[in-house]
Amino acid sequence: MTVLTDTSIVRRARIEPAVTLDGVSKTFGTGSAAVTALRGIDLQVQPGEFVCLLGASGCGKSTLLNLVAGLDAPTSGTVSVTTSRPSFMFQEAALLPWLTAGRNVELPLRLAGQSRGARKRRAEELLELVRLDGLGSKRPHELSGGMRQRVSLARALAAATGEEDSSGLLLMDEPFAALDAITRDVLQGELLRVWEATGTTILFVTHDVREAVRLAQRVVLLSSRPGTVVGEWDVSGGGEELHDDITGRLRQVITSHAA
């Protein structure tokens, strides 16, 4: 269990990518009713990298995450994931309301067959990581929206790092979209801190340019209907200029649908 002490951030060396999408397309339905959600997506995510997928509605962001998570199969192309089973975080915290916060975090470990003592220790560790130490016995309804989303983060980390020597892969589907602006701002900072502390690979979907620029090392812009990669930016000390650049490009993508 070296996850908490591992502070190395990015290992962008020539190691195997954590996620590789090769010419991935996804079509729902057949014949005239067919809708192409994704077309010809090529994407690589390195271990420990933080990548934001940015796009307007209908760009197939969620479809893409489902493909990576193995919840759905691509129509063509290949998806390969080298880390342990990817774990998911949704827009809602989606905690099981009959379990305490601690038990929610323990659940993936329980499903993986870990012993009671081990999973309890691990859950406490993870709750401490998201600054919820001592609140493991609270029920979800006794927690605020931001706290619930942090429990959800701890649970996702438990699922992603369930196996030894694996820093895991976290798929996040607009996890902060339903929170108020202040909480969102604080949680973005928290997510960065947790990412640095754990070295987890993160694939983060958002439609908020500012959020993408603040969080990610790399921003990937998707077009809508069908979703294709239209641009990629390296976010290293970018700031306002980069933000305006990406926003301009996103606007272009959206206006192209007006006709």
Add this chain to the structure above:
Amino acid sequence: MPPESATLDGDAAAAVAGLDALDTPTENRRPWWRKAIATGLPPLVALVLALAIWQALWASAIVPEFKVPAPAAVWDSFASRLATGEIWSILWTSISRAFLGFAIALVIATPLGLLVAKVRVVRAAIGPLLSGLQSLPSVAWVPAAILWFGLTDATIYFVVLLGSVPSIANGLVSGIDQIPPILPRVGQVLGARGLTSARHVLLPAALPGYLAGCKQGWAFSWRSLMAAEIIAAGPLLGVGLGAYLKQGSDYNDISAVFAAIVLILVVGIGIELLVFRPIERRILRARGLALGV
């Protein structure tokens, strides 16, 4: 943690802690005696009022005494049975039957409900029938059951089961149907498959609906039992509350009839308050539901 980022981290920790303190839902607690008054007083007042109206109705003598007895006469009828101890055997006969019938119904209805909820063919085949049986008064089965099983306990249990099984199974089905779709999905991404998913996600999530079905199933089994006991009477069947009521009616003893009706009501309410209410509160409270009740 490098030293220069320590203060920065301290700031972030303080911000998180402050936000949590502001955002945490507050709960207001009332002292226990206030709660007791708030829950105990209104039904007590209603009961006293009902008794007063009854007494007034009897005293006005608009309705002849053989139709509406005095509350005191009903009490006397009850007290005489209590003095001989007969009341305990009457209550035991009915309540033990109801419990045994309900337990059998649970064993049959739970797998049945799971099958209907999760297997599409089964739902298409018997789903409508199950809902339809719920609206068929189970007393309608009594004549058939007497022809099949004679005047034995089998008749009684058959009627009780047909009354309660559809309710319990339907409760479980609607409990499963009402699970927010995000929860099974969460179970799936956390690694729950098939039976583990049923055990860790589906069944606990469906528990409130299942419990509502059980409550209704109990009410139906109690009602069916009374109907069966009133209609089917015989030496093999012993004297339950229904037979006690029927006897009162046969002997033109309106006080005994009223005493039996009140007893049937009291048992029904008592089981609801002593068994189902506490379980329901526990289950709903744990989920943050019905906190005001």
